[in-house]
Amino acid sequence: MPALIFFDIDKTLTSSKQPLTPEMAALLGQLLERTNVAIISGGAFAQFREQIINQLPHGVCLERLYILPTSGAALYTYRDGMWKPVYEEHLTDAQTIKIKDAIETAIRETSVIDLSVPSFGDRIELRGAQVTLSALGQQAPIAEKEAWDPDASKKRILRDAIAPMLPEFDVKTGGSTSIDVTLQGVNKAYGVRKVGELCSFLISDMLYIGDALYPGGNDEVVKETGIRTHQVKDPEDTMRVIQEILVR
Ligand SMILES: [Mg+2]
Structure with a gap:
Protein backbone atom coordinates (compact mmCIF):
# COMPACT_ATOMS: atom_id res chain seq x y z
CA MET A 1 0.00 0.00 0.00
CA PRO A 2 1.56 3.36 -1.02
CA ALA A 3 1.84 5.93 1.79
CA LEU A 4 0.24 8.54 -0.50
CA ILE A 5 -1.78 8.02 -3.67
CA PHE A 6 -2.07 10.95 -6.08
CA PHE A 7 -5.01 11.28 -8.45
CA ASP A 8 -5.58 13.62 -11.37
CA ILE A 9 -9.25 14.71 -11.68
CA ASP A 10 -10.30 15.26 -15.29
CA LYS A 11 -10.88 11.85 -16.97
CA THR A 12 -9.23 10.08 -14.00
CA LEU A 13 -11.68 10.61 -11.11
CA THR A 14 -14.52 12.28 -13.03
CA SER A 15 -15.69 13.25 -16.47
CA SER A 16 -14.92 16.87 -17.34
CA LYS A 17 -15.91 19.14 -14.43
CA GLN A 18 -18.50 16.63 -13.15
CA PRO A 19 -18.82 15.78 -9.44
CA LEU A 20 -17.52 12.41 -8.22
CA THR A 21 -20.05 9.65 -8.77
CA PRO A 22 -21.33 8.07 -5.51
CA GLU A 23 -19.42 4.88 -6.46
CA MET A 24 -16.12 6.74 -6.92
CA ALA A 25 -16.72 8.77 -3.75
CA ALA A 26 -17.30 5.55 -1.77
CA LEU A 27 -14.07 4.02 -3.11
CA LEU A 28 -12.07 7.13 -2.21
CA GLY A 29 -13.66 6.97 1.25
CA GLN A 30 -12.45 3.37 1.64
CA LEU A 31 -9.00 4.35 0.41
CA LEU A 32 -8.83 7.17 2.98
CA GLU A 33 -9.44 4.59 5.72
CA ARG A 34 -6.26 2.84 4.62
CA THR A 35 -3.85 5.52 3.39
CA ASN A 36 -3.31 9.16 2.37
CA VAL A 37 -4.76 10.57 -0.84
CA ALA A 38 -3.67 13.64 -2.81
CA ILE A 39 -5.73 15.16 -5.61
CA ILE A 40 -4.12 17.48 -8.17
CA SER A 41 -5.73 19.30 -11.06
CA GLY A 42 -5.86 22.64 -12.88
CA GLY A 43 -9.03 23.87 -11.14
CA ALA A 44 -9.23 26.38 -8.30
CA PHE A 45 -9.86 25.20 -4.69
CA ALA A 46 -13.58 26.08 -4.93
CA GLN A 47 -13.91 23.61 -7.78
CA PHE A 48 -12.27 20.84 -5.74
CA ARG A 49 -14.71 21.53 -2.93
CA GLU A 50 -17.69 21.17 -5.26
CA GLN A 51 -16.44 18.28 -7.40
CA ILE A 52 -14.61 16.20 -4.81
CA ILE A 53 -14.75 17.18 -1.12
CA ASN A 54 -18.52 17.76 -0.89
CA GLN A 55 -19.19 14.40 -2.59
CA LEU A 56 -17.16 12.27 -0.14
CA PRO A 57 -19.04 10.04 2.29
CA HIS A 58 -19.84 11.61 5.66
CA GLY A 59 -17.20 10.98 8.32
CA VAL A 60 -14.21 10.30 6.04
CA CYS A 61 -10.83 11.20 7.47
CA LEU A 62 -10.24 14.54 5.72
CA GLU A 63 -6.92 14.95 7.56
CA ARG A 64 -5.56 12.31 5.17
CA LEU A 65 -6.63 14.23 2.08
CA TYR A 66 -4.20 16.61 0.33
CA ILE A 67 -5.70 19.04 -2.19
CA LEU A 68 -3.48 20.60 -4.86
CA PRO A 69 -5.42 23.17 -6.93
CA THR A 70 -4.09 25.01 -10.01
CA SER A 71 -1.83 22.14 -11.07
CA GLY A 72 0.26 22.15 -7.88
CA ALA A 73 0.56 25.93 -7.41
CA ALA A 74 -1.17 25.51 -4.05
CA LEU A 75 -1.61 22.84 -1.37
CA TYR A 76 -4.53 22.73 1.06
CA THR A 77 -4.82 20.46 4.08
CA TYR A 78 -7.65 19.95 6.58
CA ARG A 79 -6.57 20.82 10.10
CA ASP A 80 -8.66 21.80 13.14
CA GLY A 81 -11.87 21.45 11.15
CA MET A 82 -10.83 23.80 8.33
CA TRP A 83 -9.21 23.68 4.91
CA LYS A 84 -6.12 25.90 4.96
CA PRO A 85 -3.39 26.56 2.42
CA VAL A 86 0.02 25.12 3.31
CA TYR A 87 1.46 27.16 0.43
CA GLU A 88 -0.06 29.15 -2.39
CA GLU A 89 1.87 30.68 -5.29
CA HIS A 90 0.38 33.82 -6.85
CA LEU A 91 0.85 35.62 -10.15
CA THR A 92 1.26 39.39 -9.78
CA ASP A 93 -1.35 41.66 -11.41
CA ALA A 94 1.19 42.67 -14.09
CA GLN A 95 1.91 38.99 -14.87
CA THR A 96 -1.79 38.22 -15.07
CA ILE A 97 -2.43 41.10 -17.50
CA LYS A 98 0.50 40.05 -19.69
CA ILE A 99 -0.80 36.48 -19.88
CA LYS A 100 -4.35 37.59 -20.64
CA ASP A 101 -3.10 39.86 -23.46
CA ALA A 102 -1.05 37.02 -24.97
CA ILE A 103 -4.04 34.65 -24.88
CA GLU A 104 -6.30 37.25 -26.54
CA THR A 105 -3.68 37.87 -29.25
CA ALA A 106 -3.37 34.11 -29.90
CA ILE A 107 -7.16 33.75 -30.15
CA ARG A 108 -7.28 36.53 -32.78
CA GLU A 109 -4.25 35.34 -34.75
CA THR A 110 -5.05 31.61 -34.91
CA SER A 111 -8.83 31.86 -35.56
CA VAL A 112 -9.10 28.41 -33.94
CA ILE A 113 -11.89 29.64 -31.66
CA ASP A 114 -15.07 30.71 -33.44
CA LEU A 115 -15.81 34.04 -31.74
CA SER A 116 -19.14 34.41 -33.57
CA VAL A 117 -20.52 31.63 -31.34
CA PRO A 118 -21.31 32.90 -27.81
CA SER A 119 -19.19 31.24 -25.11
CA PHE A 120 -20.60 29.31 -22.13
CA GLY A 121 -19.33 31.68 -19.43
CA ASP A 122 -15.97 33.42 -19.55
CA ARG A 123 -13.29 32.03 -21.87
CA ILE A 124 -10.42 33.35 -19.77
CA GLU A 125 -10.39 32.61 -16.04
CA LEU A 126 -7.92 34.08 -13.53
CA ARG A 127 -7.18 31.50 -10.87
CA GLY A 128 -4.59 33.29 -8.72
CA ALA A 129 -1.56 31.22 -9.61
CA GLN A 130 -2.82 30.28 -13.05
CA VAL A 131 -4.63 31.79 -16.02
CA THR A 132 -6.83 29.34 -17.92
CA LEU A 133 -8.25 29.65 -21.41
CA SER A 134 -11.34 27.50 -21.98
CA ALA A 135 -12.06 27.63 -25.69
CA LEU A 136 -15.85 27.31 -25.36
CA GLY A 137 -16.18 29.00 -21.96
CA GLN A 138 -15.91 27.74 -18.38
CA GLN A 139 -19.43 26.26 -18.27
CA ALA A 140 -19.54 24.56 -21.66
CA PRO A 141 -21.43 21.23 -21.72
CA ILE A 142 -19.20 18.13 -21.81
CA ALA A 143 -20.55 16.86 -25.14
CA GLU A 144 -19.69 20.16 -26.84
CA LYS A 145 -16.26 20.20 -25.23
CA GLU A 146 -15.44 16.66 -26.28
CA ALA A 147 -16.56 17.35 -29.85
CA TRP A 148 -14.54 20.55 -30.18
CA ASP A 149 -11.00 19.16 -30.44
CA PRO A 150 -11.01 15.35 -30.39
CA ASP A 151 -7.43 15.03 -31.72
CA ALA A 152 -6.10 17.90 -29.55
CA SER A 153 -4.84 19.73 -32.65
CA LYS A 154 -6.63 23.02 -31.93
CA LYS A 155 -5.24 23.10 -28.40
CA ARG A 156 -1.74 22.54 -29.76
CA ILE A 157 -2.14 25.42 -32.24
CA LEU A 158 -3.25 27.73 -29.45
CA ARG A 159 -0.49 26.60 -27.11
CA ASP A 160 2.14 27.03 -29.83
CA ALA A 161 0.85 30.56 -30.49
CA ILE A 162 0.76 31.57 -26.81
CA ALA A 163 4.02 29.99 -25.57
CA PRO A 164 6.51 32.16 -27.57
CA MET A 165 4.80 35.32 -26.25
CA LEU A 166 5.27 34.09 -22.66
CA PRO A 167 8.77 32.57 -22.43
CA GLU A 168 8.93 33.19 -18.68
CA PHE A 169 5.80 31.08 -18.01
CA ASP A 170 4.72 27.48 -18.53
CA VAL A 171 2.00 27.13 -21.17
CA LYS A 172 0.31 23.72 -21.19
CA THR A 173 -2.74 22.09 -22.66
CA GLY A 174 -5.15 21.25 -19.84
CA GLY A 175 -8.56 19.56 -20.03
CA SER A 176 -10.50 18.89 -23.24
CA THR A 177 -10.69 22.56 -24.34
CA SER A 178 -8.27 24.35 -22.05
CA ILE A 179 -4.81 25.88 -21.95
CA ASP A 180 -3.22 26.62 -18.56
CA VAL A 181 -0.55 29.28 -18.05
CA THR A 182 1.41 29.11 -14.78
CA LEU A 183 4.65 30.36 -13.25
CA GLN A 184 7.56 28.47 -14.76
CA GLY A 185 8.38 25.30 -12.90
CA VAL A 186 5.09 25.35 -10.99
CA ASN A 187 3.35 22.24 -12.26
CA LYS A 188 2.19 18.81 -11.16
CA ALA A 189 5.80 17.68 -10.54
CA TYR A 190 6.31 20.73 -8.30
CA GLY A 191 3.16 19.73 -6.40
CA VAL A 192 4.38 16.15 -5.92
CA ARG A 193 7.75 17.37 -4.57
CA LYS A 194 6.15 19.97 -2.29
CA VAL A 195 3.79 17.48 -0.65
CA GLY A 196 6.77 15.20 -0.10
CA GLU A 197 8.87 17.95 1.51
CA LEU A 198 6.19 19.73 3.53
CA CYS A 199 4.20 16.69 4.67
CA SER A 200 7.10 14.23 5.09
CA PHE A 201 6.34 11.62 2.45
CA LEU A 202 9.05 9.90 0.43
CA ILE A 203 8.42 10.04 -3.31
CA SER A 204 9.39 6.36 -3.39
CA ASP A 205 6.33 5.65 -1.17
CA MET A 206 3.91 7.48 -3.47
CA LEU A 207 1.85 6.38 -6.47
CA TYR A 208 0.41 8.70 -9.17
CA ILE A 209 -2.74 7.68 -11.06
CA GLY A 210 -3.67 9.71 -14.13
CA ASP A 211 -5.15 9.47 -17.61
CA ALA A 212 -2.54 11.61 -19.38
CA LEU A 213 0.88 10.21 -18.45
CA TYR A 214 1.71 9.67 -22.14
CA PRO A 215 4.15 12.00 -23.97
CA GLY A 216 2.59 15.46 -24.17
CA GLY A 217 -0.16 14.59 -21.66
CA ASN A 218 -0.79 16.89 -18.71
CA GLU A 224 10.56 13.59 -13.63
CA THR A 225 10.14 13.26 -9.84
CA GLY A 226 10.66 9.49 -10.07
CA ILE A 227 7.18 8.82 -8.64
CA ARG A 228 5.65 5.43 -9.51
CA THR A 229 2.81 5.99 -12.02
CA HIS A 230 -0.25 4.13 -13.23
CA GLN A 231 -1.91 5.17 -16.50
CA VAL A 232 -5.71 4.83 -16.58
CA LYS A 233 -8.15 5.09 -19.49
CA ASP A 234 -11.12 6.73 -17.75
CA PRO A 235 -12.88 6.91 -14.34
CA GLU A 236 -14.22 3.32 -14.70
CA ASP A 237 -10.64 2.12 -15.14
CA THR A 238 -9.60 4.16 -12.08
CA MET A 239 -12.32 2.45 -10.00
CA ARG A 240 -10.90 -0.95 -10.98
CA VAL A 241 -7.40 0.18 -9.97
CA ILE A 242 -8.62 1.43 -6.57
CA GLN A 243 -10.47 -1.86 -5.99
CA GLU A 244 -7.25 -3.76 -6.75
CA ILE A 245 -5.30 -1.58 -4.30
CA LEU A 246 -7.95 -2.11 -1.61
CA VAL A 247 -7.76 -5.92 -1.76
CA ARG A 248 -3.96 -5.95 -1.38
MG1 LIG B 1 -6.71 14.22 -16.75
Whole structure:
Protein backbone atom coordinates (compact mmCIF):
# COMPACT_ATOMS: atom_id res chain seq x y z
CA MET A 1 0.00 0.00 0.00
CA PRO A 2 1.56 3.36 -1.02
CA ALA A 3 1.84 5.93 1.79
CA LEU A 4 0.24 8.54 -0.50
CA ILE A 5 -1.78 8.02 -3.67
CA PHE A 6 -2.07 10.95 -6.08
CA PHE A 7 -5.01 11.28 -8.45
CA ASP A 8 -5.58 13.62 -11.37
CA ILE A 9 -9.25 14.71 -11.68
CA ASP A 10 -10.30 15.26 -15.29
CA LYS A 11 -10.88 11.85 -16.97
CA THR A 12 -9.23 10.08 -14.00
CA LEU A 13 -11.68 10.61 -11.11
CA THR A 14 -14.52 12.28 -13.03
CA SER A 15 -15.69 13.25 -16.47
CA SER A 16 -14.92 16.87 -17.34
CA LYS A 17 -15.91 19.14 -14.43
CA GLN A 18 -18.50 16.63 -13.15
CA PRO A 19 -18.82 15.78 -9.44
CA LEU A 20 -17.52 12.41 -8.22
CA THR A 21 -20.05 9.65 -8.77
CA PRO A 22 -21.33 8.07 -5.51
CA GLU A 23 -19.42 4.88 -6.46
CA MET A 24 -16.12 6.74 -6.92
CA ALA A 25 -16.72 8.77 -3.75
CA ALA A 26 -17.30 5.55 -1.77
CA LEU A 27 -14.07 4.02 -3.11
CA LEU A 28 -12.07 7.13 -2.21
CA GLY A 29 -13.66 6.97 1.25
CA GLN A 30 -12.45 3.37 1.64
CA LEU A 31 -9.00 4.35 0.41
CA LEU A 32 -8.83 7.17 2.98
CA GLU A 33 -9.44 4.59 5.72
CA ARG A 34 -6.26 2.84 4.62
CA THR A 35 -3.85 5.52 3.39
CA ASN A 36 -3.31 9.16 2.37
CA VAL A 37 -4.76 10.57 -0.84
CA ALA A 38 -3.67 13.64 -2.81
CA ILE A 39 -5.73 15.16 -5.61
CA ILE A 40 -4.12 17.48 -8.17
CA SER A 41 -5.73 19.30 -11.06
CA GLY A 42 -5.86 22.64 -12.88
CA GLY A 43 -9.03 23.87 -11.14
CA ALA A 44 -9.23 26.38 -8.30
CA PHE A 45 -9.86 25.20 -4.69
CA ALA A 46 -13.58 26.08 -4.93
CA GLN A 47 -13.91 23.61 -7.78
CA PHE A 48 -12.27 20.84 -5.74
CA ARG A 49 -14.71 21.53 -2.93
CA GLU A 50 -17.69 21.17 -5.26
CA GLN A 51 -16.44 18.28 -7.40
CA ILE A 52 -14.61 16.20 -4.81
CA ILE A 53 -14.75 17.18 -1.12
CA ASN A 54 -18.52 17.76 -0.89
CA GLN A 55 -19.19 14.40 -2.59
CA LEU A 56 -17.16 12.27 -0.14
CA PRO A 57 -19.04 10.04 2.29
CA HIS A 58 -19.84 11.61 5.66
CA GLY A 59 -17.20 10.98 8.32
CA VAL A 60 -14.21 10.30 6.04
CA CYS A 61 -10.83 11.20 7.47
CA LEU A 62 -10.24 14.54 5.72
CA GLU A 63 -6.92 14.95 7.56
CA ARG A 64 -5.56 12.31 5.17
CA LEU A 65 -6.63 14.23 2.08
CA TYR A 66 -4.20 16.61 0.33
CA ILE A 67 -5.70 19.04 -2.19
CA LEU A 68 -3.48 20.60 -4.86
CA PRO A 69 -5.42 23.17 -6.93
CA THR A 70 -4.09 25.01 -10.01
CA SER A 71 -1.83 22.14 -11.07
CA GLY A 72 0.26 22.15 -7.88
CA ALA A 73 0.56 25.93 -7.41
CA ALA A 74 -1.17 25.51 -4.05
CA LEU A 75 -1.61 22.84 -1.37
CA TYR A 76 -4.53 22.73 1.06
CA THR A 77 -4.82 20.46 4.08
CA TYR A 78 -7.65 19.95 6.58
CA ARG A 79 -6.57 20.82 10.10
CA ASP A 80 -8.66 21.80 13.14
CA GLY A 81 -11.87 21.45 11.15
CA MET A 82 -10.83 23.80 8.33
CA TRP A 83 -9.21 23.68 4.91
CA LYS A 84 -6.12 25.90 4.96
CA PRO A 85 -3.39 26.56 2.42
CA VAL A 86 0.02 25.12 3.31
CA TYR A 87 1.46 27.16 0.43
CA GLU A 88 -0.06 29.15 -2.39
CA GLU A 89 1.87 30.68 -5.29
CA HIS A 90 0.38 33.82 -6.85
CA LEU A 91 0.85 35.62 -10.15
CA THR A 92 1.26 39.39 -9.78
CA ASP A 93 -1.35 41.66 -11.41
CA ALA A 94 1.19 42.67 -14.09
CA GLN A 95 1.91 38.99 -14.87
CA THR A 96 -1.79 38.22 -15.07
CA ILE A 97 -2.43 41.10 -17.50
CA LYS A 98 0.50 40.05 -19.69
CA ILE A 99 -0.80 36.48 -19.88
CA LYS A 100 -4.35 37.59 -20.64
CA ASP A 101 -3.10 39.86 -23.46
CA ALA A 102 -1.05 37.02 -24.97
CA ILE A 103 -4.04 34.65 -24.88
CA GLU A 104 -6.30 37.25 -26.54
CA THR A 105 -3.68 37.87 -29.25
CA ALA A 106 -3.37 34.11 -29.90
CA ILE A 107 -7.16 33.75 -30.15
CA ARG A 108 -7.28 36.53 -32.78
CA GLU A 109 -4.25 35.34 -34.75
CA THR A 110 -5.05 31.61 -34.91
CA SER A 111 -8.83 31.86 -35.56
CA VAL A 112 -9.10 28.41 -33.94
CA ILE A 113 -11.89 29.64 -31.66
CA ASP A 114 -15.07 30.71 -33.44
CA LEU A 115 -15.81 34.04 -31.74
CA SER A 116 -19.14 34.41 -33.57
CA VAL A 117 -20.52 31.63 -31.34
CA PRO A 118 -21.31 32.90 -27.81
CA SER A 119 -19.19 31.24 -25.11
CA PHE A 120 -20.60 29.31 -22.13
CA GLY A 121 -19.33 31.68 -19.43
CA ASP A 122 -15.97 33.42 -19.55
CA ARG A 123 -13.29 32.03 -21.87
CA ILE A 124 -10.42 33.35 -19.77
CA GLU A 125 -10.39 32.61 -16.04
CA LEU A 126 -7.92 34.08 -13.53
CA ARG A 127 -7.18 31.50 -10.87
CA GLY A 128 -4.59 33.29 -8.72
CA ALA A 129 -1.56 31.22 -9.61
CA GLN A 130 -2.82 30.28 -13.05
CA VAL A 131 -4.63 31.79 -16.02
CA THR A 132 -6.83 29.34 -17.92
CA LEU A 133 -8.25 29.65 -21.41
CA SER A 134 -11.34 27.50 -21.98
CA ALA A 135 -12.06 27.63 -25.69
CA LEU A 136 -15.85 27.31 -25.36
CA GLY A 137 -16.18 29.00 -21.96
CA GLN A 138 -15.91 27.74 -18.38
CA GLN A 139 -19.43 26.26 -18.27
CA ALA A 140 -19.54 24.56 -21.66
CA PRO A 141 -21.43 21.23 -21.72
CA ILE A 142 -19.20 18.13 -21.81
CA ALA A 143 -20.55 16.86 -25.14
CA GLU A 144 -19.69 20.16 -26.84
CA LYS A 145 -16.26 20.20 -25.23
CA GLU A 146 -15.44 16.66 -26.28
CA ALA A 147 -16.56 17.35 -29.85
CA TRP A 148 -14.54 20.55 -30.18
CA ASP A 149 -11.00 19.16 -30.44
CA PRO A 150 -11.01 15.35 -30.39
CA ASP A 151 -7.43 15.03 -31.72
CA ALA A 152 -6.10 17.90 -29.55
CA SER A 153 -4.84 19.73 -32.65
CA LYS A 154 -6.63 23.02 -31.93
CA LYS A 155 -5.24 23.10 -28.40
CA ARG A 156 -1.74 22.54 -29.76
CA ILE A 157 -2.14 25.42 -32.24
CA LEU A 158 -3.25 27.73 -29.45
CA ARG A 159 -0.49 26.60 -27.11
CA ASP A 160 2.14 27.03 -29.83
CA ALA A 161 0.85 30.56 -30.49
CA ILE A 162 0.76 31.57 -26.81
CA ALA A 163 4.02 29.99 -25.57
CA PRO A 164 6.51 32.16 -27.57
CA MET A 165 4.80 35.32 -26.25
CA LEU A 166 5.27 34.09 -22.66
CA PRO A 167 8.77 32.57 -22.43
CA GLU A 168 8.93 33.19 -18.68
CA PHE A 169 5.80 31.08 -18.01
CA ASP A 170 4.72 27.48 -18.53
CA VAL A 171 2.00 27.13 -21.17
CA LYS A 172 0.31 23.72 -21.19
CA THR A 173 -2.74 22.09 -22.66
CA GLY A 174 -5.15 21.25 -19.84
CA GLY A 175 -8.56 19.56 -20.03
CA SER A 176 -10.50 18.89 -23.24
CA THR A 177 -10.69 22.56 -24.34
CA SER A 178 -8.27 24.35 -22.05
CA ILE A 179 -4.81 25.88 -21.95
CA ASP A 180 -3.22 26.62 -18.56
CA VAL A 181 -0.55 29.28 -18.05
CA THR A 182 1.41 29.11 -14.78
CA LEU A 183 4.65 30.36 -13.25
CA GLN A 184 7.56 28.47 -14.76
CA GLY A 185 8.38 25.30 -12.90
CA VAL A 186 5.09 25.35 -10.99
CA ASN A 187 3.35 22.24 -12.26
CA LYS A 188 2.19 18.81 -11.16
CA ALA A 189 5.80 17.68 -10.54
CA TYR A 190 6.31 20.73 -8.30
CA GLY A 191 3.16 19.73 -6.40
CA VAL A 192 4.38 16.15 -5.92
CA ARG A 193 7.75 17.37 -4.57
CA LYS A 194 6.15 19.97 -2.29
CA VAL A 195 3.79 17.48 -0.65
CA GLY A 196 6.77 15.20 -0.10
CA GLU A 197 8.87 17.95 1.51
CA LEU A 198 6.19 19.73 3.53
CA CYS A 199 4.20 16.69 4.67
CA SER A 200 7.10 14.23 5.09
CA PHE A 201 6.34 11.62 2.45
CA LEU A 202 9.05 9.90 0.43
CA ILE A 203 8.42 10.04 -3.31
CA SER A 204 9.39 6.36 -3.39
CA ASP A 205 6.33 5.65 -1.17
CA MET A 206 3.91 7.48 -3.47
CA LEU A 207 1.85 6.38 -6.47
CA TYR A 208 0.41 8.70 -9.17
CA ILE A 209 -2.74 7.68 -11.06
CA GLY A 210 -3.67 9.71 -14.13
CA ASP A 211 -5.15 9.47 -17.61
CA ALA A 212 -2.54 11.61 -19.38
CA LEU A 213 0.88 10.21 -18.45
CA TYR A 214 1.71 9.67 -22.14
CA PRO A 215 4.15 12.00 -23.97
CA GLY A 216 2.59 15.46 -24.17
CA GLY A 217 -0.16 14.59 -21.66
CA ASN A 218 -0.79 16.89 -18.71
CA ASP A 219 0.27 14.26 -16.14
CA GLU A 220 3.54 13.35 -17.88
CA VAL A 221 5.63 15.95 -16.03
CA VAL A 222 5.28 14.06 -12.71
CA LYS A 223 7.54 11.31 -14.09
CA GLU A 224 10.56 13.59 -13.63
CA THR A 225 10.14 13.26 -9.84
CA GLY A 226 10.66 9.49 -10.07
CA ILE A 227 7.18 8.82 -8.64
CA ARG A 228 5.65 5.43 -9.51
CA THR A 229 2.81 5.99 -12.02
CA HIS A 230 -0.25 4.13 -13.23
CA GLN A 231 -1.91 5.17 -16.50
CA VAL A 232 -5.71 4.83 -16.58
CA LYS A 233 -8.15 5.09 -19.49
CA ASP A 234 -11.12 6.73 -17.75
CA PRO A 235 -12.88 6.91 -14.34
CA GLU A 236 -14.22 3.32 -14.70
CA ASP A 237 -10.64 2.12 -15.14
CA THR A 238 -9.60 4.16 -12.08
CA MET A 239 -12.32 2.45 -10.00
CA ARG A 240 -10.90 -0.95 -10.98
CA VAL A 241 -7.40 0.18 -9.97
CA ILE A 242 -8.62 1.43 -6.57
CA GLN A 243 -10.47 -1.86 -5.99
CA GLU A 244 -7.25 -3.76 -6.75
CA ILE A 245 -5.30 -1.58 -4.30
CA LEU A 246 -7.95 -2.11 -1.61
CA VAL A 247 -7.76 -5.92 -1.76
CA ARG A 248 -3.96 -5.95 -1.38
MG1 LIG B 1 -6.71 14.22 -16.75
